[in-house]
Amino acid sequence: MDFAWTESEQAYRAELVSLLEQQLPPDWWDAYAYDGPAGPELMVHARRFNAELAQRNLVVRHWPRAYGGQEASAWSQIILSEEMWSNGEPRSSLYLGANWAGPAIMKFGTEAQKQRYLRPIADGKLLWCQGFSEPEAGTDLANMKTRAEPDADGYVINGSKVWTSYASRADIMFLLARVGGSGKGGVSCFILPVNSPGMEVRPIPAIHSPHDFNEVFFTDVRVPADALLGEPGKGWDIVTTILHYERIGAARYEFSRRTLDRVVAHLKQRGLFDDPTVQAELATALAATEAARLLTYVVIDGRAKERPPGPDTYVARYAMVQADHAVANIASTYLSDLLTEQGDGMLRSHFTSAITAGIAAGAAEVQLNMISGRYLGLPRGA
Amino acid sequence: MDLELTSDQRAIHDAIVQMVSNHMDVPRSGATLKPVEYCYADQLDRDLAEGEFFSLALTEGCGALEAALLVYETGRSPLVLETAGAAFIGPLLTGRDLPRPVAVARLEDLTRAVRFLDRARTLIVDLGDDVAVLSTDGLAVEPIHSMFAYPLGRLMTLPDFTAAERLGAAAVPRLRRLWRVGLALETAAALQAAVDFTTAYVKDRLVFGRPVGSYQAVQHRLSADIQRVRAVYWLALKAAWSGGDQDAALAALYAQQAITPINYDTHQFNGALGMTLEHTLHFWTFRLRLLQGEMGGARTQAAATVAATWAGA
Amino acid sequence: MQLAYSSAERAFLAEVRAFLAPWRGLGQYLQGRDHAGLRAFYKALGVKNWLSLGWPVDHGGRGLPPIYEFLLWDEMAHARIARPPLSAGIVAKTIIRYGTDAQKARWLEPIRTGELMFSLGYSEPEAGSDLASLRTRAELGPEGYRINGTKIWSSSAQDSDYLWLLCRTGEVASRAAGLSLLIVDLRAPGLRIRPMAKMSGNVFCELFFDDVIVPVDQRIGPQDGAWKMMNASLADERHVQFPPKRVLADYETVRDWAMAHGLDRDPVVRERLAELAVDVLECQAHALRVLTAQGDDVRASIAAAANKRASTDTIQAIARAAMDFGIPAALTTAAPIEQLWRQTLEESLGGGTTEIMTSIIARQGLGLKA
Numbered sequence A: 001m002d003f004a005w006t007e008s009e010q011a012y013r014a015e016l017v018s019l020l021e022q023q024l025p026p027d028w029w030d031a032y033a034y035d036g037p038a039g040p041e042l043m044v045h046a047r048r049f050n051a052e053l054a055q056r057n058l059v060v061r062h063w064p065r066a067y068g069g070q071e072a073s074a075w076s077q078i079i080l081s082e083e084m085w086s087n088g089e090p091r092s093s094l095y096l097g098a099n100w101a102g103p104a105i106m107k108f109g110t111e112a113q114k115q116r117y118l119r120p121i122a123d124g125k126l127l128w129c130q131g132f133s134e135p136e137a138g139t140d141l142a143n144m145k146t147r148a149e150p151d152a153d154g155y156v157i158n159g160s161k162v163w164t165s166y167a168s169r170a171d172i173m174f175l176l177a178r179v180g181g182s183g184k185g186g187v188s189c190f191i192l193p194v195n196s197p198g199m200e201v202r203p204i205p206a207i208h209s210p211h212d213f214n215e216v217f218f219t220d221v222r223v224p225a226d227a228l229l230g231e232p233g234k235g236w237d238i239v240t241t242i243l244h245y246e247r248i249g250a251a252r253y254e255f256s257r258r259t260l261d262r263v264v265a266h267l268k269q270r271g272l273f274d275d276p277t278v279q280a281e282l283a284t285a286l287a288a289t290e291a292a293r294l295l296t297y298v299v300i301d302g303r304a305k306e307r308p309p310g311p312d313t314y315v316a317r318y319a320m321v322q323a324d325h326a327v328a329n330i331a332s333t334y335l336s337d338l339l340t341e342q343g344d345g346m347l348r349s350h351f352t353s354a355i356t357a358g359i360a361a362g363a364a365e366v367q368l369n370m371i372s373g374r375y376l377g378l379p380r381g382a
Numbered sequence B: 001m002d003l004e005l006t007s008d009q010r011a012i013h014d015a016i017v018q019m020v021s022n023h024m025d026v027p028r029s030g031a032t033l034k035p036v037e038y039c040y041a042d043q044l045d046r047d048l049a050e051g052e053f054f055s056l057a058l059t060e061g062c063g064a065l066e067a068a069l070l071v072y073e074t075g076r077s078p079l080v081l082e083t084a085g086a087a088f089i090g091p092l093l094t095g096r097d098l099p100r101p102v103a104v105a106r107l108e109d110l111t112r113a114v115r116f117l118d119r120a121r122t123l124i125v126d127l128g129d130d131v132a133v134l135s136t137d138g139l140a141v142e143p144i145h146s147m148f149a150y151p152l153g154r155l156m157t158l159p160d161f162t163a164a165e166r167l168g169a170a171a172v173p174r175l176r177r178l179w180r181v182g183l184a185l186e187t188a189a190a191l192q193a194a195v196d197f198t199t200a201y202v203k204d205r206l207v208f209g210r211p212v213g214s215y216q217a218v219q220h221r222l223s224a225d226i227q228r229v230r231a232v233y234w235l236a237l238k239a240a241w242s243g244g245d246q247d248a249a250l251a252a253l254y255a256q257q258a259i260t261p262i263n264y265d266t267h268q269f270n271g272a273l274g275m276t277l278e279h280t281l282h283f284w285t286f287r288l289r290l291l292q293g294e295m296g297g298a299r300t301q302a303a304a305t306v307a308a309t310w311a312g313a
Numbered sequence C: 001m002q003l004a005y006s007s008a009e010r011a012f013l014a015e016v017r018a019f020l021a022p023w024r025g026l027g028q029y030l031q032g033r034d035h036a037g038l039r040a041f042y043k044a045l046g047v048k049n050w051l052s053l054g055w056p057v058d059h060g061g062r063g064l065p066p067i068y069e070f071l072l073w074d075e076m077a078h079a080r081i082a083r084p085p086l087s088a089g090i091v092a093k094t095i096i097r098y099g100t101d102a103q104k105a106r107w108l109e110p111i112r113t114g115e116l117m118f119s120l121g122y123s124e125p126e127a128g129s130d131l132a133s134l135r136t137r138a139e140l141g142p143e144g145y146r147i148n149g150t151k152i153w154s155s156s157a158q159d160s161d162y163l164w165l166l167c168r169t170g171e172v173a174s175r176a177a178g179l180s181l182l183i184v185d186l187r188a189p190g191l192r193i194r195p196m197a198k199m200s201g202n203v204f205c206e207l208f209f210d211d212v213i214v215p216v217d218q219r220i221g222p223q224d225g226a227w228k229m230m231n232a233s234l235a236d237e238r239h240v241q242f243p244p245k246r247v248l249a250d251y252e253t254v255r256d257w258a259m260a261h262g263l264d265r266d267p268v269v270r271e272r273l274a275e276l277a278v279d280v281l282e283c284q285a286h287a288l289r290v291l292t293a294q295g296d297d298v299r300a301s302i303a304a305a306a307n308k309r310a311s312t313d314t315i316q317a318i319a320r321a322a323m324d325f326g327i328p329a330a331l332t333t334a335a336p337i338e339q340l341w342r343q344t345l346e347e348s349l350g351g352g353t354t355e356i357m358t359s360i361i362a363r364q365g366l367g368l369k370a
Ligand SMILES: Cc1cc2nc3c(=O)[nH]c(=O)nc-3n(C[C@H](O)[C@H](O)[C@H](O)COP(=O)(O)OP(=O)(O)OC[C@H]3O[C@@H](n4cnc5c(N)ncnc54)[C@H](O)[C@@H]3O)c2cc1C
Pocket: A129, A130, A131, A132, A133, A134, A137, A138, A139, A140, A162, A163, A164, A165, A166, A208, A212, A356, A359, A360, A361, A362, A363, A364, A365, A366, A369
């Protein structure tokens, strides 16, 4: 057992740190990243930033060489996520492609699909969005209704998606639509451009950001047959794989950890830091971020050893949510004025992101259900 | 980074687990109604000593992590055995094996209640500005009776520390680091045992025609609890590995804060049975209650965490 | 709305306090280990006619509204003397409602005078929260009911005279519809009592019935008709189930102890004590809700569940806080703080667990379906 980073991992992190220093403007948090990775200024900036990453071969290091990667270990992927997420995710939704859409294409795609998508992902060219949730299908994703009817040239899609982050500024969507029956059985995966004719994207302002959520309507959207990933009606396996990567794709604990430092700086400035009650809360929050970190590393360790994903993922995700809340609660209790538009962009971004942590990427209650069943082996309820 | 045990560590771990598993039965309070305060694992102590497990920390090729495994695995038994002082804190602090059991205490607690003191052969004292290591021979120790499932004792009068072996001021932070890690390991073990025990119980216990453990209200609490337990385990091992101030303080803090919800939930879910001294649960939960107050409790660990993290201006 | 006691109530309260003064601390943590003392005390209450404050006048009672019983037992909890006895509460009130004239004549008077102590025989090893699954059988024969089975967790059974027994007279699968209530002499042949040590340092008992005979005239109410009677008696006792001054007493113990040791100079301790003081007030508010909801069964049931849940949460938080502030001396059995902690652990189980209380609030209060 060894908790140390290797020299090459340390060098990798140092490279990322210096790149971020060069590429992010000094008013990064306050002018770009205050609204999270779907903010309009950030998404514009991301296109430049991603090109820089690509130039340095930093987008998909963990991928196989054949697809533009360097077969770096799962550890380098988490290092990348730590550095990016804690800086407000300057890649914006590029990471969806690098973390799970690309790997899903590698695993389930045709040769032509691999040719078509993997290189552009590695080159940092595509901003993705994820069309999974629907008004009647959130946690219960298999209840989704959006349909893809086969026709002579491919499929005709009708229906709607909701809570689709990034959609109004993204290039490409990973969509779930139903071919055939109901339930998990009919779910199928499609990849299509966001500007496909018949697709309408309507932004939904939300408490965490005015720019993140969208509703997406599909009216007779025609896609070619090769927009389908895998086989029709067999998309659920792909979804399961994706969700596993998505749950701890973002190293949220690192953002919480660094936000806590910022909180401390403000508290010191305001003379609140010496209060023992405040200190107890700070230490407790720090313990939560470091617990989430280690529980995430347990998952990454399994990944690095190519073990099949286990229930540790849910434990880690739940711990991350706790850590987000612990830090956000301190900020909102003692520094609420800094969570306003005139406040501190980093604190604001963290706070709003923490609000959603227990819902996005699988609600906290769902993680607990999974821990009950898969980790503790408790019997199913009625 | 590699979070799996090496094959040598695995072998050591398995050997310890094997020995501990032979010592999981505790005598219960029976017809006499006289509470069994605790049950000391004397035989396990001898078995482990014979295999030289108490010296793991100082064994060539081994170290703090291996000793940590010993503390953790022995801590899962409902029987009690002093390993944190004898196998972890003592050797790593002094560089030698000390006569065991080893009690560790802050000066101000010596005349109150100290874990293991009534059986200890060595006493390590945090004097605030120095660390004293002394034999308990000739100390006036009074046993203290309690329900806390540990042997406890206190000193009737304070000894003359000037005559004792002193490790110097620099040893104070070292002692506190090691002590915090030992505390976190012991806590992790008892928490895990209490949750495992309860998980097994709620799978079997039927109410309204279904297992207690099939109610989501129960499931979610136990699931949150196992997250806490795993966090304590990993924080403690990381701290054992790194030997850093911050890691040690964090591990002890998280550990002591995890005790309240887990003690509550495990007792709730065992129902009235868990209130009897005929059930095993309290051998862990009561130990935990005492561990929760050690070294000044969570607030002291929080202060140490803050000092180790944000000390500068 | 009238948020003050009437002058008659205030006068009664003053009389109660004066009367209770010499008995303070009799049952250290309301567990009543000193059984002879407790019996003497209940007899003294009987002399005052205070065990029957709420009974109808024509049954030897005082016919007073529930607030009087509340005031009495609330003060009693504050003075750590005793809990309301099962005999004068559930037992007597059920007999008054459902008993025959002969049963009333036989049982009410010795209960009123504090002569008879009852213990509760509901739970079984396989039936706790799910009481309707209980299996202890009573077969009706020529000599009366013949009881076989096991009861468990009966508090004070080793020191009581009679058991208020819930048992199965119907089909095995009859659940709540096949249960009857019997009064069983705890010295009856065939009945073995096994005391068990519990964490609080006290005992509760396991009871083994091996062909125990109970005369038919010791069945209260109709055969197989116990469930409805139990619900009625539960409703009768809600206002005294968990008096808020028990919570206050625990708080004061911890506060005084903290002050005596100078711990209150610590700002963290002060803050925690202040938070707990607010929780204590919340419990008092819950208790008042229970009182004002009397007569409206659903509202009262929700209020009582909330009161039990909040009160037991709070006393546990109080005891835990004390342990957290605690100098290690607080942790050994000699100190009352530690004893308080162990005793409070049981309160979230006995009398209906916190999870069951929460389910009641969810179902009846919020209208959530399982
Ligand atoms: C910030 C953010 C970004 C998002 N981005 C995207 C996106 O890009 N693409 C996309 O497709 N979706 C996205 N979502 C949607 C997200 O996946 C869903 O919100 C999530 O799956 C929950 O679904 P729901 O909101 O419909 O809640 P529901 O499923 O209706 O759940 C409501 C509540 O019930 C609880 N619950 C549900 N089932 C159970 C159960 N079995 N046991 C116990 N409790 C249960 C939940 O935990 C939750 O608390 C995003 C959401 C957020 C908050």
